[in-house]
Amino acid sequence: MIQATTLNWPNLIEFGAGKIKTLKDHLENSKRAFILVDPPIKPMVESLLNEISRTGVEFKISTEVIPEPPINEIKKFFKPVNEFAPDTVVGIGGGSAMDMAKIIAVLFDGKQSVEDVIGIGNVSNRDVKLITSSTTSGTGSEVTPIAVLTDTDAKLKKGIVSPFLVPDVAIIDPELSMTLPAPITAATGMDAMTHCIEAYTNKHAHPIIDNLAIEGIRLIASSLERACNNGNDLEARTALALGSLYGGMCLGPVNTAAVHALAYPLGGEFKISHGVANSVLLPFVMQFNYISSAKKYANVAKACGVKDTGDVEQMASLAVKKVREISNSCKIPSSIKELGIPENAITEMAKAAMKVTRLLDNNPREITLSDAGEIYRNAYDGVIK
Amino acid sequence: MIQATTLNWPNLIEFGAGKIKTLKDHLENSKRAFILVDPPIKPMVESLLNEISRTGVEFKISTEVIPEPPINEIKKFFKPVNEFAPDTVVGIGGGSAMDMAKIIAVLFDGKQSVEDVIGIGNVSNRDVKLITSSTTSGTGSEVTPIAVLTDTDAKLKKGIVSPFLVPDVAIIDPELSMTLPAPITAATGMDAMTHCIEAYTNKHAHPIIDNLAIEGIRLIASSLERACNNGNDLEARTALALGSLYGGMCLGPVNTAAVHALAYPLGGEFKISHGVANSVLLPFVMQFNYISSAKKYANVAKACGVKDTGDVEQMASLAVKKVREISNSCKIPSSIKELGIPENAITEMAKAAMKVTRLLDNNPREITLSDAGEIYRNAYDGVIK
Numbered sequence: 023m024i025q026a027t028t029l030n031w032p033n034l035i036e037f038g039a040g041k042i043k044t045l046k047d048h049l050e051n052s053k054r055a056f057i058l059v060d061p062p063i064k065p066m067v068e069s070l071l072n073e074i075s076r077t078g079v080e081f082k083i084s085t086e087v088i089p090e091p092p093i094n095e096i097k098k099f100f101k102p103v104n105e106f107a108p109d110t111v112v113g114i115g116g117g118s119a120m121d122m123a124k125i126i127a128v129l130f131d132g133k134q135s136v137e138d139v140i141g142i143g144n145v146s147n148r149d150v151k152l153i154t155s156s157t158t159s160g161t162g163s164e165v166t167p168i169a170v171l172t173d174t175d176a177k178l179k180k181g182i183v184s185p186f187l188v189p190d191v192a193i194i195d196p197e198l199s200m201t202l203p204a205p206i207t208a209a210t211g212m213d214a215m216t217h218c219i220e221a222y223t224n225k226h227a228h229p230i231i232d233n234l235a236i237e238g239i240r241l242i243a244s245s246l247e248r249a250c251n252n253g254n255d256l257e258a259r260t261a262l263a264l265g266s267l268y269g270g271m272c273l274g275p276v277n278t279a280a281v282h283a284l285a286y287p288l289g290g291e292f293k294i295s296h297g298v299a300n301s302v303l304l305p306f307v308m309q310f311n312y313i314s315s316a317k318k319y320a321n322v323a324k325a326c327g328v329k330d331t332g333d334v335e336q337m338a339s340l341a342v343k344k345v346r347e348i349s350n351s352c353k354i355p356s357s358i359k360e361l362g363i364p365e366n367a368i369t370e371m372a373k374a375a376m377k378v379t380r381l382l383d384n385n386p387r388e389i390t391l392s393d394a395g396e397i398y399r400n401a402y403d404g405v406i407k
Numbered sequence: 408m409i410q411a412t413t414l415n416w417p418n419l420i421e422f423g424a425g426k427i428k429t430l431k432d433h434l435e436n437s438k439r440a441f442i443l444v445d446p447p448i449k450p451m452v453e454s455l456l457n458e459i460s461r462t463g464v465e466f467k468i469s470t471e472v473i474p475e476p477p478i479n480e481i482k483k484f485f486k487p488v489n490e491f492a493p494d495t496v497v498g499i500g501g502g503s504a505m506d507m508a509k510i511i512a513v514l515f516d517g518k519q520s521v522e523d524v525i526g527i528g529n530v531s532n533r534d535v536k537l538i539t540s541s542t543t544s545g546t547g548s549e550v551t552p553i554a555v556l557t558d559t560d561a562k563l564k565k566g567i568v569s570p571f572l573v574p575d576v577a578i579i580d581p582e583l584s585m586t587l588p589a590p591i592t593a594a595t596g597m598d599a600m601t602h603c604i605e606a607y608t609n610k611h612a613h614p615i616i617d618n619l620a621i622e623g624i625r626l627i628a629s630s631l632e633r634a635c636n637n638g639n640d641l642e643a644r645t646a647l648a649l650g651s652l653y654g655g656m657c658l659g660p661v662n663t664a665a666v667h668a669l670a671y672p673l674g675g676e677f678k679i680s681h682g683v684a685n686s687v688l689l690p691f692v693m694q695f696n697y698i699s700s701a702k703k704y705a706n707v708a709k710a711c712g713v714k715d716t717g718d719v720e721q722m723a724s725l726a727v728k729k730v731r732e733i734s735n736s737c738k739i740p741s742s743i744k745e746l747g748i749p750e751n752a753i754t755e756m757a758k759a760a761m762k763v764t765r766l767l768d769n770n771p772r773e774i775t776l777s778d779a780g781e782i783y784r785n786a787y788d789g790v791i792k
Contacts, residue, residue, distance in 0.1 A: 023641065024423065024642075024649055025423060026421075026423020026425060027422055028419065028421055028429075029419070029420040029422065030418065031416065032418065033415065033417065033418040033573065034413065034414070034415050035415075036411075037412055037414065037615070038410060038411020039411055040411060041411050188418065229649075230422070233619075234618075237618050256408065257408045257409075260408060261409060264409055
């Protein structure tokens with residue numbers, strides 16, 4: 023029996039090459055728009071923004087995007103944005119640009135603080151229109167109710183989850199991702215792959231989301247290496263962008279699991295980018311998980327292009343190897359060791375990961391502290407057994 | 408290469424058994440709600456509405472739902488609703504209840520007339536919140552930018568298409584469909600099947616929509632007969648409701664094709680319900696179309712449960728037979744003759760159908776006036792060749 027669920031996505035999703043131009047239509051009724059744009063993207067949208075500003079919209083544009091945004095840095099935006107008094111907030115860029123725009127949109131008026139809203143369901147309102155445009159294919163933030171920031175004092179990444187963070191309009195234009203360097207394409211692409219795999223194999227999986235997730239896996243598996251080898255391959259960039267959009271659409275209703283939980287300490291403590299941390303851990307968490315739902319992992323293998331042997335358990339184990347192969351093919355570090363993290367950090371990282379119960383609860387197989395340590399140790403060596 | 412597209416769906420879709428209860432949350436910020444509810448559904452939601460009214464929302468409730476709503480009937484609502492001055496309009500019921508609510512929501516303030524907004528993109532605004540709750544599994548109207556009404560003078564069905572008709576919230580609760588009589592379950596279910604098949608095989612098909620459509624076909628094919636045989640089979644009702652939701656999600660971005668175009672004269676002139684008209688015509692339009700995109704029709708066959716023979720053309724032709732079989736299994740009339748329409752009406756019906764160029768343009772195979780006549784004649788006899 024299909025369980026009840028809530029789908030909370032942007033009312034408008036503009037997908038495909040050239041779609042950034044629709045920003046003009048979506049700002050038609052706006053008078054004052056605060057726009058946060060990733061620095062490398064600004065030159066690509068400059069003439070469009072000039073054209074839109076001639077229609078009478080007043081802009082305040084910032085390129086002060088900080089990766090894995092620290093709480094203290096984001097707070098600096100609230101006063102000047104409040105003085106500007108926008109009716110629309112726009113975030114154009116990768117996950118950090120969009121997450122910052124999402125947080126600014128709900129908090130600039132000063133009625134709530136960052137500390138008030140961390141966690142699930144604590145944002146009380148949003149009074150301005152929110153538009154996101156994703157220029158990397160990975161985060162999915164353009165369609166999610168989630169924004170992640172870094173508590174630098176506690177050396178932890180923290181999440182804000184609220185329906186008010188779901189943008190009104192999401193624009194996904196793969197042309198804006200064509201200059202993304204190969205290592206970032208690879209890391210963000212594997213992040214999107216992780217979203218799809220963790221949603222599809224989730225303890226709280228749902229058929230509506232399964233349908234998006236498995237198609238996302240297929241799209242990313244068939245396009246990531248191509249997009250890394252030739253950034254101008256618009257066909258591959260478009261397939262990757264759609265896979266990433268599907269990954270994002272999974273995150274609200276089902277969300278991620280142990281890979282993301284175990285990746286958090288690598289980001290919070292060692293400043294490893296979210297995508298790389300996920301990529302390195304993904305095969306090792308899959309190796310731990312696959313016996314718990316072999317049929318689903320076998321489908322992951324098939325979606326990744328592994329020829330069906332008819333043996334479900336074998337196919338499930340081949341999923342692990344294939345995902346690692348995809349990760350290798352786009353030159354992502356293959357072990358925690360390569361990331362420069364000392365082996366003796368594992369005990370503390372395992373303890374920190376065990377606190378991310380919100381995501382561990384979604385994992386198809388229960389993970390104990392000692393399991394977490396073993397997964398980290400396997401990932402440290404980087405050898406799939 | 409994946410083409411650009413726009414996905415315009417409700418920001419919130421509440422799907423599953425018991426979800427009607429979320430209406431309370433979605434009316435939390437409303438002060439005055441006009442609610443149009445299909446008469447057989449009213450007793451099922453009465454205690455919920457009483458409970459909500461105690462939270463301080465003022466209601467004006469009407470059960471004056473008219474099937475295939477005539478323009479003149481809908482106009483009668485505007486003045487009293489305007490006097491009530493709602494901030495929210497809710498439509499609970501089948502396609503007619505929801506379409507009427509959608510039209511009332513955009514027109515009650517009198518700034519535009521029905522005649523102003525017929526066609527594509529003519530609605531200028533919507534100032535009130537719009538909530539739809541579907542209680543049949545067929546129309547998909549709960550998530551579409553479309554409302555259909557009947558021009559009784561011209562004996563024609565006319566459509567209003569606008570992003571302002573996309574509801575803010577769509578609630579699909581299969582428990583509300585459990586008392587739906589078998590013949591209506593059958594007709595609305597085959598309507599949903601038609602949405603999915605016409606979107607999937609559409610000349611303007613899109614992979615995002617294909618993914619929803621093919622899953623919709625699978626769900627409807629596997630549940631419709633069961634839901635007709637036992638209305639209380641909640642599992643079948645839920646699968647059918649999801650198939651219908653997917654069908655609705657296809658209608659904005661891709662829309663329907665020749666089946667709907669040829670069905671319009673049966674509704675406008677002979678008052679045949681939309682679902683029955685589609686069901687009778689579907690196999691005969693498929694029979695005409697399938698050679699134009701055999702691979703897609705072969706996939707339809709597979710999604711309907713036909714065992715793959717490996718021969719694409721054969722599978723495509725089996726899709727026609729299988730869809731007819733499903734339609735027969737739930738006792739839908741199998742010919743135009745059975746509907747009581749005289750054979751000599753075919754010439755005029757074919758001429759009328761040829762005017763629905765908006766939908767005929769989507770058909771995978773071009774249809775001439777003589778083709779339309781032949782399809783009607785085959786459907787008149789009701790024999791698949």
